[in-house]
Amino acid sequence: MVRDELLRLRANAEAEAATLARDLEGLFTASRDSNADDEHDPEGATIGFERAQLTALLAATRERIAEIDDALRRVDASTxxxxxxxxxxxxxxxxxxxxxxxxxxxxx
Ligand SMILES: [Zn+2]
Incomplete structure (x- = not known):
């Protein structure tokens, strides 16, 4: 029961991480296609901000996956x-x- 719930949560988090990774990749492509002069380009600054936010979100999501994996190990170990x-x-x-x-x- 708990295992199923954890696996469900893990699948959700995985999907979330995949979406974030895809968005992040899209941003990289967008910034590469636009003017390379990021610092003086207001759009570049926005992309930089979005990128930082997405990176933080992705890190948090991956951390959650690690937490869930840990919980699954505890289920297996009966702890x-x-x-x-x-x-x-x-x-x-x-x-x-x-x-x-x-x-x-x-x-x-
Ligand atoms: Zn305690």
Missing amino acids: YGVCEGCGRPIPEERLAARPFARRCMACA
Whole structure:
């Protein structure tokens, strides 16, 4: 059950990362096609800003995938849902909100 939920989340995050990567690539192509003189081109500055935002989003999404992978490993090792801080079970409400949580509220 948890495994399915995690796999679903992972698939979503993967799709999101793929979209972001594609957008990012599109931006690179756009900036290459436009004037190479980025710094003095207002459009170039906008592209630079968008690129930075997309890069940050992509990094965050990949981090989430790594978190989910980690949670999947814990499912396989039967340590999923056990707080890494105090060793007690993580409350279900917390896992429902954050399926890849490694710590209970008190230890987070
Ligand atoms: Zn704890």
